[in-house]
Ligand SMILES: *[C@@H]1O[C@H](CO)[C@@H](O)[C@H](O)[C@H]1NC(C)=O
């Protein structure tokens with residue numbers, strides 16, 4: 084009896100220790116210019132945050148002509164990852180409803196098996212883990228397709244399948260248990276699940292972990308052996324600017340990133356097996372945490388052709404958000420918050436008031452555009468009691484208190500009158516009447532705007548990152 088409970092305790096510990104992987108969703112389409120060294124640079128940057136692997140999102144290479152290169156880039160990714168103790172999984176993008184050639188089981192099987200001997204191929208128990216984006220909304224796929232893929236691989240190289248079936252994830256925002264239960268009965272083939280919906284869905288309210296809990300408990304009670312993967316994302320805004328209001332939206336994301344992480348670390352009722360950050364480099368949906376690519380040098384190995392979408396991405400640095408990710412990832416992995424060793428304030432804001440009509444982009448209506456608050460938001464992590472001061476335009480020296488017990492949050496609203504020349508937010512860390520560090524944003528908030536832009540720019544006050552803000556510390 085005694086022995087048994089010791090073993091049970093030991094295996095419980097082991098379970099906790101083994102189930103703390105963090106992946107970041109990586110758009111292979113943005114890796115056209117990548118070399119093995121560029122992959123290594125990205126991997127180093129991700130590892131500094133505590134990210135263990137990339138989930139490689141790619142569309143069927145023959146879906147459109149000219150995408151064959153993706154197979155080679157993935158090869159380079161495995162070469163780089165293997166040498167750096169980094170993991171990779173596939174996220175087969177099954178959301179494209181028109182393709183010259185759709186995904187087929189033979190090709191997927193070949194691409195998965197190709198790396199069965201590579202140490203970077205992430206395994207869940209002994210199976211290679213496979214994820215998707217979608218698979219439930221396109222006729223060519225669905226439960227039988229997934230079952231076929233798994234059956235084909237069962238003898239040679241069995242896989243664990245944890246797809247992201249977006250209809251179910253969206254439905255779960257209003258009916259968590261119902262959708263989780265539908266997922267289990269409709270998709271008998273799946274072992275685990277990636278709940279893609281990391282943003283409030285067309286509502287002006289904060290997201291909760293109730294859908295996450297519903298999916299995870301449905302997997303468990305149905306005896307599925309795969310991981311529950313919880314998605315965490317800082318933002319959501321996209322504008323295809325095609326005149327269709329359905330193709331242009333923002334999700335209420337003002338304090339989404341710290342809020343969702345906070346829910347994850349402080350709520351015993353949600354313990355996902357894996358976290359997936361959405362995303363590393365999806366620039367078009369404004370949820371990238373990677374450094375911005377080099378915009379001017381077309382020969383840079385991270386060069387990306389952003390086209391129209393560049394209008395809301397270039398200049399909108401998000402890198403300091405990685406400081407928030409790093410803090411909470413460490414907390415989640417270790418079960419306790421990490422020691423605070425630096426004074427840092429991460430702050431972010433959009434660059435025009437929401438009611439402003441800009442000269443480009445979907446000025447006739449970005450869906451949900453009234454949801455975000457016109458404000459500069461800040462997340463402070465300090466080693467000693469400090470006053471954080473925030474200013475923009477006529478709203479000067481709005482303050483909040485922070486101390487070493489953990490992160491604090493504050494904000495300053497945009498002033499009622501914002502001029503065309505713009506107001507640049509300034510944020511300072513003060514202690515004992517002295518200013519320790521201060522920084523102004525790299526972008527002003529202005530009513531003279533070239534694009535209806537709901538993608539924020541992120542800055543940092545204090546040390547810990549050397550790009551993106553004009554620090555005067
Ligand atoms: C399967 O997919 C691959 C990659 O897109 C393609 O080259 C091949 O022609 C497809 N096979 C069939 C039978 O459609």
Ligand SMILES: *[C@@H]1O[C@H](CO)[C@@H](O)[C@H](O)[C@H]1NC(C)=O
Nearest residue numbers: 287288289290335338342492
């Ligand atoms: C979301 O939560 C934050 C607290 O982190 C709160 O300040 C804010 O008012 C909430 N937003 C809505 C729309 O309820």
